[in-house]
Amino acid sequence: MTARVGVVTFPGSLDDGDAARAVRVAGAQPVALWHDDADLKGVDAVILPGGFSYGDYLRCGAIARFAPVMAELIPAAESGSLPVLGICNGFQILCESHLLPGALTRNRSLHFINRQQRVRIESAGTAWTGGYSSGQEILVVLKSGEGNYVAAPETLDDLERTGRVVARYEGGAPNGSQREIAGISNEHGNVVGLMPHPEHAVDELTGPSADGLGFFTSVLAHATASAPVPAGPG
Template identity: 80%
Template sequence: MTARVGVVTFPGSLDDKDAARAVRIAGAQPVPLWHDDADLKGVDAVVLPGGFSYGDYLRCGAIARFAPIMTELVPAARSGALPVLGICNGFQILCESHLLPGALTRNESLHFINREQRLRVESADTAWTNRYTAGEEIVVVLKSGEGRYTAAADTLDELERTGRVVVRYAGAAPNGSERGIAGIANEHGNVVGLMPHPEHAVEALTGPSEDGLGFFTSILAHLADGVPAGSSAR
């Protein structure tokens, strides 16, 4: 049976259609979810896409955490039962919802960044990265003004110690993120947030590479429950 991956649209979402397209290219069925939906429609996994949910008023993601769709999403994700990928604004929403620790703040340069970005995969042991190999470098897209990841020193140490840093900027972090962190996971490995955009790198015609597709094929492998973590076949 084809996996059903929900893609949430908030007022101000920009990359929901791109995320749905990446899900479709990977071989799953994208299911549109509206921020005001009361339930998740029985989807197998969820993507929180990039954009400016609710206009980024207060703080990025601060209002989205209270959306009705989050009522079911948060406890299911926290329990480890529901895989969730938060991209850019989606990462901010995951942090505001306390599904992931830390916060995303203004870029160190105070300028919006829009560029191709090389990342190093640090963990292939999550629901969203098992089709990569630890240490592998990929090229995706980075486009954000508030993408600097920060957390208390003991939180950063814990993320490092438990292998929950998922991707890191290769070379200097362009936004000043602590320890070059570009993405992290929760303790179960089912929730992953990252600032760069893998959904913009799923076809050679429209992106800098096809390297981002591995995030979306990884969730299919995870749901099939038959592919070992760390497989590099994509």
């Protein structure tokens, strides 16, 4: 059975189409989810894409956290049963939902960043990074104005101690993120927030590389391995 990966569109989402394409390239079936959907339509995983949900009018991700679609997503993610990837604005939504600790603030330069970015995968133990090797470097896209990850020192220490730093910027964090953090996970490893955009790097013809495809093939493999085995005859 083909894995079904939901891609949520909020008013102001920009990268939902690219996220759906990345899911398709990986061999899974993208399922469109709207911000006011009452349920998740039985998907195997969910992507919260980049953009400016609800125009970022209050604070990045703060309004989207209360969207109807989050009512089912949050408890499923907290339980560890639902893999969720938040990319850029999606990462901000995960932090606002308290599914991940810390916050994303204005870039240190106070300027929007749009560049190719080398990232080092620190943890291959999540549902979204199982296809990578720890220490592997990938080339993806970074484009954000509020991508500066901050957290209390004890939170940062806990993330390091428990292996929940998923990715770091190579050559220093261009946005000022503490400890060069580009992505983190929750305790179960099913929820990952990532500031760079792997969905823009799934095809060398249209992106800087195809290095980002591993996030989407990883969750496909995870969903396949987690699927119940059909009962045999008898």
